[in-house]
Amino acid sequence: MEKIDKIILGSNSFEGVGYLSRAQTRHYIEFFSKKENIIPILEASFNLGIRSFMCSNNSNILSSLEDFKNSSDLSILAVIPNAYEYARESTEKGVLGAILSKAKKIDLYRKVRMGLQAIRKIQGIITKDLLTILTNLMDFEMASFHSYNVPGVILHGQVTDLALSSHNREIFDVYQEIIRERYKAQPILATHNFGILLPKLMEWNIKLPIVASFNKKGFIMKPTQEECERLLEKTDYYIIAKKVMAGGRLSPEEAFPYLSDKNIGSVVLGIGSLSEAYHTLSVAKSAFQNS
Amino acid sequence: MLPQDKRMVGIIGFGKRGILHASMVNINPDAEWRAVCDTNAQLLTCMQNFYPNIPFFSDLDEMLEQIILDTIFICTPEDTHLSLVKKLIQKNMNIFVETPLADSLASSEKMVNLISDKDNVYSLGYYFPFKALFQKAKDLLDFGILDSVKRFRASLYCTLAQSSLCPKRIIANRISSFFHLIYWLFGPVKSLYGRASHKLTEGRSGVTLIMDHSSGLMGLLELSWSRPGYPLPTVKISVEGTGGTLEISDDDLKLYLYKKRGGFERGWTTINISDLSSPSRFFLSEEGYYEGNSSFIESCSEKKKSAIGWEDGLEIMRMIEAVQFSIDSNRIIFLNEAK
Numbered sequence: 132m133e134k135i136d137k138i139i140l141g142s143n144s145f146e147g148v149g150y151l152s153r154a155q156t157r158h159y160i161e162f163f164s165k166k167e168n169i170i171p172i173l174e175a176s177f178n179l180g181i182r183s184f185m186c187s188n189n190s191n192i193l194s195s196l197e198d199f200k201n202s203s204d205l206s207i208l209a210v211i212p213n214a215y216e217y218a219r220e221s222t223e224k225g226v227l228g229a230i231l232s233k234a235k236k237i238d239l240y241r242k243v244r245m246g247l248q249a250i251r252k253i254q255g256i257i258t259k260d261l262l263t264i265l266t267n268l269m270d271f272e273m274a275s276f277h278s279y280n281v282p283g284v285i286l287h288g289q290v291t292d293l294a295l296s297s298h299n300r301e302i303f304d305v306y307q308e309i310i311r312e313r314y315k316a317q318p319i320l321a322t323h324n325f326g327i328l329l330p331k332l333m334e335w336n337i338k339l340p341i342v343a344s345f346n347k348k349g350f351i352m353k354p355t356q357e358e359c360e361r362l363l364e365k366t367d368y369y370i371i372a373k374k375v376m377a378g379g380r381l382s383p384e385e386a387f388p389y390l391s392d393k394n395i396g397s398v399v400l401g402i403g404s405l406s407e408a409y410h411t412l413s414v415a416k417s418a419f420q421n422s
Numbered sequence: 423m424l425p426q427d428k429r430m431v432g433i434i435g436f437g438k439r440g441i442l443h444a445s446m447v448n449i450n451p452d453a454e455w456r457a458v459c460d461t462n463a464q465l466l467t468c469m470q471n472f473y474p475n476i477p478f479f480s481d482l483d484e485m486l487e488q489i490i491l492d493t494i495f496i497c498t499p500e501d502t503h504l505s506l507v508k509k510l511i512q513k514n515m516n517i518f519v520e521t522p523l524a525d526s527l528a529s530s531e532k533m534v535n536l537i538s539d540k541d542n543v544y545s546l547g548y549y550f551p552f553k554a555l556f557q558k559a560k561d562l563l564d565f566g567i568l569d570s571v572k573r574f575r576a577s578l579y580c581t582l583a584q585s586s587l588c589p590k591r592i593i594a595n596r597i598s599s600f601f602h603l604i605y606w607l608f609g610p611v612k613s614l615y616g617r618a619s620h621k622l623t624e625g626r627s628g629v630t631l632i633m634d635h636s637s638g639l640m641g642l643l644e645l646s647w648s649r650p651g652y653p654l655p656t657v658k659i660s661v662e663g664t665g666g667t668l669e670i671s672d673d674d675l676k677l678y679l680y681k682k683r684g685g686f687e688r689g690w691t692t693i694n695i696s697d698l699s700s701p702s703r704f705f706l707s708e709e710g711y712y713e714g715n716s717s718f719i720e721s722c723s724e725k726k727k728s729a730i731g732w733e734d735g736l737e738i739m740r741m742i743e744a745v746q747f748s749i750d751s752n753r754i755i756f757l758n759e760a761k
Contacts, residue, residue, distance in 0.1 A: 152673040153656045160653055262471050292706050296445035297473055323705040327449070350696050354703035380696045 133282050133317055135183070135340065135371065137419045138412065139208060140176045141401040142186035145169050145195075146213075149403075150350075150378025159403065169195040175408040177201050179416065185285065185342075185399050187213040188275035196279065208283040210321070211272040212265075212290060262305060265290075269309055284310045285342055288321035295328050300335045307339060319371070323351050326358040329366060340369040342399065347389035350377040363394050371397040376411075379403075383414035391418060429453040429516070429722050430490055434482065434506060435497035436460040436469060439520050439547070442707055443495045444473075446715040449704050453719045457489040482506070486513055493722050494518070500594065501525040504533055511536050516543040516722040518715075522598035522742070523735030530739040534732050545718045545728035546735045550603040552713035554698040559659075559670045560607055567677065567684050568663025576604060577644045580655040593647055594742075596655055600645065601741045602734065603657065610636045611741055613756045616748040631745060 143149070147160035162168050169191060173184070185208040186192045196202045273284070286294075286306055294302040303320075310318035318339055322328045325343035332339065345363065349356030351374060363370060372395045376386040390398065400415060402408045431447045433440050436458050447455040459479040460466055466478040479485035486509075493516040496506055503524045510517055523546055524530040537544050550556045563571065578600040582592065605611070611633050618629040628646035635641065659670040666679040675693040682688050704712045714730075721728040744755040 147653070153652075153654055153671070154673075156654060157651055161651075264468065289707065293441070293445055294472075296449045296704075296706065298448065299472060299474060301474075302472065327704065348696050349699060351705055353705045377696050380694060 135208075135283065135317075135369065135397050136181070136206065137397050138181055138415050139183040139185050139371065139397055139399040140173075140181050140412075141373070141399040142184070142189070142192055142210075143401040144403045145172075145192050146187060146189045150374070151380065155379065155403070164191060166191055166195040166198060170199050171405050172402050172408050173199045174201075175405055176402070176412060177205075179409070179412045181412060182206055183208060183397075185210060187211065187287070188272050189213060193275055202279065205280065206283075207276055207279045207281045208285055208319070209273065209276045209281050209316075210285045210287055212268045212287055213272060262302065265302070266305060266309055269306075270313075273314055281314065281316055283317040283319050283340070284314060285319040285321050288323050288342070291320045291322045291328065292324050295322070295324065295331060298331075300337070303332075303335070303337055303339075307337070321373070324353040326352070326354045326362055329362050329368065332368070338368060340371060340396070342371040342373050344374040345370075345372040345390065345393065345395060346375050346377040346381065346386060348377040348380060350374055350380070360393075366394065369396045370394065371399055373399045375400070383411045383418075387414060387418035427452075427723070429493040429719050431455050431493045431495065431719075432485060432489065432491040433458045433495050433497060434460070435499075435502075435520075436462075436465055437497060440495070440497035441469075442711055443497060443518075443715055444476075445706055446704065446712050447495075447719070449712075450716055450719055452716075452723050453493070456491060457485050459485045482509065486510075492516060493719070496520060499525075504529040507533050507536060511540065514540075514542065516718075518545045518547065518718050519732070519735070520547045520595075521602075521735065521738075522594055523732060523739055527736075527739045527743045530732075530736045534736045537732060541725075543718065543721045543725070543728050544732045545721065545730055546732060547714060548599055548602040548606075548730050548734070549708075549710035549714050550599065551606055551729065552710040552717065554700045554709070555672070555675060555693070555695050556603065556607075556670070558693060558698055559668065559675055562668060562675070562677070562684070563607060563661065565684055567665065567679070567686070568661060568668055569665030569683075571608075571639055571661055571663040573640045573642075574608065574659060574661040575642045575644075576600075576657070576659040578646075578655060578657055579644075579649040579652040580647050581650060581652045582647045596647060597645065597742060598735075598738050600657065601738045602730075603659075604633070604641065604643070605734070605737060605741070607659070608635050608637070608639055608641065610737060611744075611757055612636045613754050614741070614744055614748060615754045616745045617752075618749045629745065629749070 144159045145163045147156060147163065149155035149159050173195060182204065183206045187210040307318040310316050319342060320328065320339050321342040323344060325341065328341065344351045352359040372390060375390060375398050376383065398415065400411055402411060429452060431453050433444045433455065444455050444458060447453045455476060457477045457479060459482050461480055463480050466480060470478050477489060494510055496503060496517065496519045498506065500522050503519055507517060524533055578596065580596065612635060614631055614633045616629055616631045628644065628648065631643040633641040633643060657672055661668045665683060666677065669676040673695055677686055677691045679686055679688055700709050702709065702712045706712060717729050740757050744757050748755045
């Protein structure tokens with residue numbers, strides 16, 4: 132497995148995903164709809180030595196990466212599929228309608244950049260089965276990242292957890308095979324249900340890095356905080372902690388001491404403003420240098 | 423647990439909610455998802471190899487004939503609920519219906535009448551009572567933290583697509599969930615008066631309501647599903663009592679007390695959503711879904727009344743019809759008129 136950086140910049144806030152309040156979510160959606168507000172945070176992170184960026188193919192993020200002068204020096208950990216966008220659209224258009232709608236919305240410029248093959252695949256999915264859809268979705272979404280260095284690809288938490296509840300190991304096998312064979316990248320799984328996913332992966336003998344919630348408030352640590360911590364202590368899986376500040380309810384100074392004695396390889400940190408970038412990332416760097 | 427102790431579950435309707443319920447049943451040790459039925463053959467073909475061990479049917483009769491089931495989740499549009507229930511009642515099933523209960527008050531009444539002499543569990547998908555923050559608000563109000571409650575103001579804002587793109591059932595679902603929250607927190611409504619510029623379920627609309635509850639409590643409600651800047655449905659409720667105020671939102675509770683009471687100090691206390699631990703052992707999509715789903719399964723296993731019953735759904739349909747009646751006639755409607 133290629134080494135994963137200790138500190139990874141996350142993109143939830145850039146995609147309008149917030150956990151603190153509805154007001155914060157509304158602010159993120161408006162504020163980060165302008166790439167002029169994303170690029171300074173990418174620059175600040177880069178200046179602080181952060182070289183890994185975990186993001187989906189959200190159009191604002193892709194536009195920001197295109198304009199960010201150091202994007203070729205970044206390791207992109209691509210999150211696929213862009214589940215939040217599908218979830219929002221599927222409320223009004225249905226699950227398949229949302230996927231098709233996404234394909235139709237892509238402008239000509241991006242279609243040329245992505246390649247016609249990826250577009251054809253997404254347009255033909257309606258007649259196929261879900262596993263084929265998922266593989267085509269992977270191709271479709273990965274096409275957005277073709278000009279970047281992508282050492283790792285993360286299956287979105289909602290999709291991982293849906294696959295976990297299906298008890299169908301083939302989904303995980305297909306996923307890791309495609310990411311390894313076709314994209315020569317490290318497959319990674321995100322989840323909100325670490326304490327259920329890890330035992331299942333061990334039973335299936337599937338060993339992949341896992342992105343999971345770990346914070347001292349137990350925020351979205353399922354089935355329980357205690358069970359997640361017990362499994363974390365003993366596991367030899369590579370764990371990337373997310374929601375370490377409990378969705379913004381802990382300051383960096385409160386959050387990082389909890390992680391210091393935990394068996395955690397990396398942390399992914401979402402940033403909502405320029406001042407937050409300097410504050411959070413500086414505290415994180417200091418905490419990890421001392422650990 | 424012996425297999426016969428598990429609820430044997432079938433799902434009817436395999437859209438977003440059907441997939442969610444199937445997934446949650448599949449993770450519940452007290453239940454076994456055994457079959458799914460949807461008339462959209464294209465969708466079934468699409469989903470089949472994601473769930474290789476689950477038989478997929480496009481004909482309900484075939485599913486009921488071929489698979490042994492005791493519990494059904496109906497996740498189809500509300501105008502199908504009555505006809506499906508008529509068929510399932512004969513098969514002696516526990517039934518969970520996604521909201522609203524039906525497409526009209528008349529259909530809802532028929533559904534409730536159909537189960538009046540049945541012993542199975544009949545529930546429906548209202549999820550606010552299963553969210554830890556709203557449960558805490560309910561506990562505080564039931565405890566009497568505000569002493570005598572006098573009035574409340576409540577709002578539901580969201581931004582949906584233009585009416586031509588936004589199915590009425592989405593609006594109907596949001597209205598009915600919000601009304602259930604009000605009903606659950608403050609009890610039955612005696613009368614109401616509503617004003618709106620459009621039909622209740624039209625996309626570019628908002629409604630203002632005054633509600634008198636049977637308890638004597640008065641409420642002022644505002645609903646809008648075309649309010650700019652609300653990409654997520656956003657609830658706010660402010661309750662005033664002789665002992666203080668309680669402000670309830672999706673994110674936190676803010677309690678102001680004139681004097682120390684129930685373990686809370688005088689002045690403001692804020693309880694954030696992250697301060698309350700959700701008892702849920704699984705998270706998919708949103709807090710409340712797994713809790714609502716597993717609460718129904720537990721009721722079926724223990725043969726006890728579900729936390730939310732079809733009678734509650736009928737009361738919500740009465741509220742919805744009364745609101746529309748009030749808007750159309752520009753007068754106060756007493757809910758017993760809608761019965």
